[in-house]
Amino acid sequence: MPVSDPSHEMNETQAALMRATYEALCKHGYANITIQRIGDEFPKSKSLIYQHHAGKDELLVAFLETMIEHFETEIPVEDSIDAREQLQSLLDHLLAPTLDEERYEFMSAMTELRAQAPHNEAYRNHFTKSDRIFHEHIADILRTGIEQGIFRSVDPDRTAELLLTTIDGSMLRRTTTEGSVDISAVRHELDAFIQCRLLVDEN
Amino acid sequence: MPVSDPSHEMNETQAALMRATYEALCKHGYANITIQRIGDEFPKSKSLIYQHHAGKDELLVAFLETMIEHFETEIPVEDSIDAREQLQSLLDHLLAPTLDEERYEFMSAMTELRAQAPHNEAYRNHFTKSDRIFHEHIADILRTGIEQGIFRSVDPDRTAELLLTTIDGSMLRRTTTEGSVDISAVRHELDAFIQCRLLVDEN
The missing domain is CATH 1.10.10.60 (Homeodomain-like)
Incomplete structure (x- = not known):
């Protein structure tokens, strides 16, 4: 995040x-x-x-x-900005193809902290709350896009769950493997999902 | 897994x-x-x-x-079985909406083991290898489906990366939050992805 x-x-x-x-x-x-x-x-x-x-x-x-x-x-989610741009910019940040060392080390530490959650209630409560907040943030962007007529009227909560789960999975995989995750591929397929599932046809 | x-x-x-x-x-x-x-x-x-x-x-x-x-x-991936059924059955298993206690406890332990990877090379090598193997398994199903004429000719490696990342993310989220992940929503959206991105139109 x-x-x-x-x-x-x-x-x-x-x-x-x-x-x-x-x-x-x-x-x-x-x-x-x-x-x-x-x-x-x-x-x-x-x-x-x-x-x-x-x-x-x-x-x-x-x-x-x-x-x-x-x-x-x-x-905040900006009602005045194109929701598609806001979503792309969020994905650009969270699925950046390369990470500098500091960000990689920090992301690795976050994976370790998250893995305390199964046996530590304070961590579990935190990650429950942070997942909810990031879910709401993504769902707000989707709702804004639907209101702007850019996105189809999908269920924003469902779609936000997929995006958040994929983002969380990408962080897990990139911090626990020796470069086995192809982040550009994940991003490419999410873009394809956005294209075929979310974007209103322009013709 | x-x-x-x-x-x-x-x-x-x-x-x-x-x-x-x-x-x-x-x-x-x-x-x-x-x-x-x-x-x-x-x-x-x-x-x-x-x-x-x-x-x-x-x-x-x-x-x-x-x-x-x-x-x-x-x-093994069965060439003789409908690839769509093989993919659905894999997702049925890995994104099961509920887990019995034993499976939940085991999945939680796997999250904890995976989080040793950032500072322990043996774990990192293992999860690099297991990610590669599950990636190949999913990509094999996709390749089979393309050969069977059921799936469009997507890049199987790219699509496998999205599916694997989402599956890993769902395991992470369900073991580190107090039920904040809606697995049915994730599955619903993956099915929508399969429908619009992967399946050949039948008409």
Whole structure:
């Protein structure tokens, strides 16, 4: 999901801590992250970390929540913009054919965090919520496109489920295999789906 | 991916160990599995476990390899069967709308195992290989369908990538959220994709 500066509109200490968590996740992944290593990226007193968070997982879930809040406030669906362009731009971002190292490391850490969900309720609640929010975001784009007469009157919730599931699957595959996923192929076929299932015929 | 008796054509001890690993994974998940707990499910001497495998992860990777071998030898693509039926039956299995508890627990453990891949080369090699094998299986069905004149002459590798990515994503989402994924919706939209992208018009 879109990664951007999580520091917006937060108090400065909390923002610095979230930035440090992000840096430590990219460097060490979930498997090797520790409060100590987050502290190494944190320019303020380490005691502030323990003061606000009971442990590593509490801090990481707080980090994930911050990312969602940022996404919710910063990336609205624009009624005035062509929904097809909004959808393409979302897919361009999430199915980018190549990733720089930082983004790849961060995406890998997100896969590791997500895999805590089967045995950790706080992570499960987070990913349930984040899936719902990204589902709504995609469904909103589809609804806008239907209102704009660009998309056929499909069920936006159903179609959003397919797109979200494919996006989540692409992140899983690209972070857990040695380049075995062909992201351009996935994108090509999603574009074919959009063409034959979603777009109103122009003639 | 299909779960079935991994004991086929293996020696009895190894088969019992693979069965014990399966049982322990379903009961405890990766997060809480130990060699001791695998041993609890193993009817033979525990020393046989240590004799064959250096540790928990070596044993789990061996278990994953056994599952792949079983899949490769037991589930061929049948040239004589309607490719559309083969594809539907694969999707029926992998996108089953409900899962019994054992299958859900096993699928959750598989998500946890897969998330070891970003920092563990043996897991990454395994999932690279298993993705390739399932990709080839799906692409074979698509190629068969094209030869049978049922499917349009799409690029089977591209289309297989979309299907595999969506299947992997559905497993990830259903094991890491509190029922937030609507599997029937995903299936409905994949069927729509198959209809508009893949099937040859019958008129």
